[in-house]
Amino acid sequence: DTEVTQTPKHLVMGMTNKKSLKCEQHMGHRAMYWYKQKAKKPPELMFVYSYEKLSINESVPSRFSPECPNSSLLNLHLHALQPEDSALYLCASSKGVRGVRWPQHFGDGTRLSIL
């Protein structure tokens, strides 16, 4: 079992739907991340939150909207997605982002399929 919990595990949605992915950690970590992973490819960073503030947006299309309501929760709101957005979306957390480079702890992801 991982210490980062992602829900749902699977999601199928149409291109006009609005849905949200959720991520939760209770390790007291102050940095949280969203990654996108296509089949047989490495994860690609999308967003980084540090102390509940967005610190990195890797030029992600606006149809993906992240939100960090508190230090334990991270959401990814989805709207008007395209078929090419079908992928595994991984959430991760780490103790911090400054100074010492902390390892990241990953959830098992949400497998998203866009019809």
Add this chain to the structure above:
Amino acid sequence: SQQGEEDPQALSIQEGENATMNCSYKTSINNLQWYRQNSGRGLVHLILIRSNEREKHSGRLRVTLDTSKKSSSLLITASRAADTASYFCAPQGRETSGSRLTFGEGTQLTVNP
């Protein structure tokens, strides 16, 4: 940003054998991390080695770092079927934000029972 390149892309061995994977990178690093990903799961952090370290051990894992050659290797000894997974390295350069990890394409390890 800094990205590692793993070699080989795929490795198939018998249970009990050792597996060695390599990672090369281009610019100076602050540290290098190795992660494992089992099929359908998230990534699991294995080892972080800092630029002033040459070797690090964790159980059956041994990581070496040669900053003069800009390369690292991950050795798994006495492999088991459960070691079957993709292995990624993530070098973090001095200029890199502490938060950004860029993974290489990975090595797919298959350990046959």
